[in-house]
Amino acid sequence: MRIVFMGTPEFAVPSLEALLASEDQIVGVVTQPDRPKGRGHELAPPPIKLIAQRSGIPFLQPLKIRTAEFLESLAAWKPDLIAVTAFGRILHAPILNLPSMGCVNVHGSLLPKYRGAAPVQWAVINGETETGITTMLMDEGMDTGAMLLQERIPILPEDTAGTVVPRLAELGGRLLVETIRQLKAGAMTPRAQDSTQATMAPLLKKEDGVIDWTGSAQSIINRIRGMSPWPGAYTFHGQERWNIWKAVAVPEPAQAQPGTLVTVTKQSIRVATGNGVLEILEIQTANSKRMPVGQFLAGHRIDSGVRLGTATV
RNA sequence: CGCGGGGUGGAGCAGCCUGGUAGCUCGUUGGGCUCAUAACCCAAAGGUCAGAGGUUCAAAUCCUCUCCCCGCAA
Numbered sequence: 364m365r366i367v368f369m370g371t372p373e374f375a376v377p378s379l380e381a382l383l384a385s386e387d388q389i390v391g392v393v394t395q396p397d398r399p400k401g402r403g404h405e406l407a408p409p410p411i412k413l414i415a416q417r418s419g420i421p422f423l424q425p426l427k428i429r430t431a432e433f434l435e436s437l438a439a440w441k442p443d444l445i446a447v448t449a450f451g452r453i454l455h456a457p458i459l460n461l462p463s464m465g466c467v468n469v470h471g472s473l474l475p476k477y478r479g480a481a482p483v484q485w486a487v488i489n490g491e492t493e494t495g496i497t498t499m500l501m502d503e504g505m506d507t508g509a510m511l512l513q514e515r516i517p518i519l520p521e522d523t524a525g526t527v528v529p530r531l532a533e534l535g536g537r538l539l540v541e542t543i544r545q546l547k548a549g550a551m552t553p554r555a556q557d558s559t560q561a562t563m564a565p566l567l568k569k570e571d572g573v574i575d576w577t578g579s580a581q582s583i584i585n586r587i588r589g590m591s592p593w594p595g596a597y598t599f600h601g602q603e604r605w606n607i608w609k610a611v612a613v614p615e616p617a618q619a620q621p622g623t624l625v626t627v628t629k630q631s632i633r634v635a636t637g638n639g640v641l642e643i644l645e646i647q648t649a650n651s652k653r654m655p656v657g658q659f660l661a662g663h664r665i666d667s668g669v670r671l672g673t674a675t676v
Numbered sequence: 677c678g679c680g681g682g683g684u685g686g687a688g689c690a691g692c693c694u695g696g697u698a699g700c701u702c703g704u705u706g707g708g709c710u711c712a713u714a715a716c717c718c719a720a721a722g723g724u725c726a727g728a729g730g731u732u733c734a735a736a737u738c739c740u741c742u743c744c745c746c747g748c749a750a
Contacts, residue, residue: 658687
């Protein structure tokens with residue numbers, strides 16, 4: 364069978380690799396254009412482009428999807444099926460209708476929950492204890508297509524978005540190949556999503572990392588976990604921005620206003636929250652790298668009683 | 677040429693503006709105190725101040741270049 368793959372970031376890599384290892388033929392790859400990245404403004408190719416180049420598969424990096432030119436290029440590959448993992452663009456009807464077997468999408472959540480661009484992150488932020496992969500037949504909506512296969516994995520208390528994503532990506536590759544296998548065998552019955560149960564997981568914004576100290580210690584920890592490794596959860600100590608990468612809840616009641624540094628020792632910083640006390644374990648300040656709180660305190664004088672929160676201007 | 681910060685004993689930082697004997701909080705090692713300790717007290721070891729060149733009687737400090745790291749922005 365002739366398959367075209369569409370995907371862009373690291374998350375899509377295991378999907379493409381699984382397809383390459385399968386019995387079907389990958390006749391073309393579509394990924395997003397190289398984008399300026401990093402400190403200079405060097406153009407960085409998306410990970411999927413590198414795989415395509417290495418494998419000698421023809422690839423396209425269209426600036427715009429909805430052009431006659433792109434549609435023609437796609438049609439020239441004569442795909443029976445298009446597989447999509449984290450491509451980052453909405454496909455419209457002319458593309459969806461192109462392959463006879465339709466377009467299969469790999470999504471990193473247990474649909475219909477967490478439709479959108481950042482399903483893993485929001486699942487962790489909301490304190491979910493499990494998530495998974497859903498494959499579906501794409502339609503024109505945002506992750507609204509009929510579901511094909513679904514498999515669950517646990518989210519552990521120590522997990523961050525950064526540790527869950529690779530596991531899901533691997534699972535996504537396996538499930539994608541299995542989905543295609545069953546589709547070819549005609550053994551697949553798509554199930555419509557129950558839209559009344561749907562929730563949205565929009566792309567993370569910088570501001571989503573702001574820590575609300577009036578929340579519970581556990582909810583703050585979940586946010587820190589979900590925002591790691593990008594874009595990071597942060598608060599302000601006076602003018603200085605503190606990125607907090609790791610924290611634990613301390614089993615004692617908060618005796619001070621939320622955000623107050625209740626205990627500062629040589630080894631630890633404890634902060635009052637709206638419900639419980641939070642101990643910061645790993646911190647990063649501007650121009651510095653992330654480090655254990657003990658090291659941070661060795662070189663910085665921090666007084667207890669200070670209130671963390673919005674930058675005082 | 678996107679903006680900015682930084683590289684100082686093993687770790688994190690100060691000192692640089694206003695050149696002139698290398699400092700702080702830890703860690704390490706030895707000793708002491710203690711029922712005991714990650715606590716406390718005393719002592720010691722450990723640094724070509726990222727690298728190269730320049731200015732100077734004298735450079736961690738001023739000037740130039742190189743390498744590496746980080747934040748913002750994308």
